[in-house]
Amino acid sequence: MEGLEKTYKVVDLKKSYGELKVLDGINIEFKSGKVTAILGPSGSGKTTMFNILMDNIEDFSGEIIGFKDCSIxxxxxxxxxxxxxxxxxxxxxxxxxxxxxxxxxGIIDKYLNLVGLKDYIDYYPKSLSGGMKQRVNIARAFAYPSEVLLMDEPFKSLDIRTKNDIYNLFRELMINSKRAVILITHDIDEAVALGDTIVIFSDKPTKIKAVIENKKGHESNVKNQIENIM
Structure with a gap:
């Protein structure tokens, strides 16, 4: 549950589809209260790893530590x-x-208020904008008593202004959160905006090209570093 300090890991994670090798020895540690951004091009195995962590794929090799007995x-x-x-x-x-x-x-009201939707509790999804729907998703995910939050390209379809608003909201919610957050993205700006640690994937067969600690106040340097690596 939230409040417990735990560490989650993937160790020597490998996955192939027939002759196609997708993940080739991935090692990552995910920490409570921190956002780990998994950054890579489309088709680099990010979503495959996401589905392994979600327990949607069982046919893989390597170790998944901490995920089996936690709420997600x-x-x-x-x-x-x-x-x-x-x-x-x-x-x-x-x-x-x-x-x-x-x-x-009380809990639902709290999180709807935090995401700025307290006046929309009786609205239905068809009446909400794309950004408002994602705010509901965020409220739902943070209201749920989980230890790990997995996010797969969650803001891909939003416009730049809405994305920036959501980024600010997400950072505020993370201030007091002990969840380990794993963000799957192909967007460098998103990884820099939200990630405490940024793990850069290569093309298939996917290996880790670099792990970058994202020091606040140095975002432009971190972005330049990532662009040089990718």
Whole structure:
């Protein structure tokens, strides 16, 4: 649960599809309270690793440490909201088996307020913009009592202004969070904006080209460093 300090790892992770080698010996440590951005070109195996961590792929070699016995929440590129449920009901749906009934409303209200949607609790997804739908996703993911948050290209379809607003919101939510966050992205700006550690993947067969610690206040230098590597 949130509040526990844990470390999560992939050790010598390998995955092939027939003769096609996708992941070739990946070693990464993910830390509680930190965002690890996995950055690489399309088709570099990022989503394959995401699906292994989500337990959607079982046929691989290597070790996955810490993920099997932890709770995981996720945010995808698609909003994946239930169309016939309101904003409030979408969050309630994933929390109802995890949170005591008398505490549900307070928790949902708290996170909708944090993402700026307290006045939209009765709205349905069809009435929301793309950015608002992702705010609901973020509220739902942070309200859920998880130890790990996995995000697969979550802001890919948003315009630049909306992305920047979401980045600021996400950073605020992470201030007091103990979750280990894993962000899959092909966007250098996104990796620099959100990642505490940036892991750069090569093309297939995928290896790690570099691991960069993203020191706040040095974002432009970090971006230049990444561009030189990629």
């Amino acid at each position: 929440s996720s945010i995808f590129q698609e909003h994946r909201l239930i169309q016939w449920k309101s904003v409030y009901e979408n969050i309630e749906f994933v929390l109802k088996d995890k949170i005591q009934k008398e505490n549900l409303k």
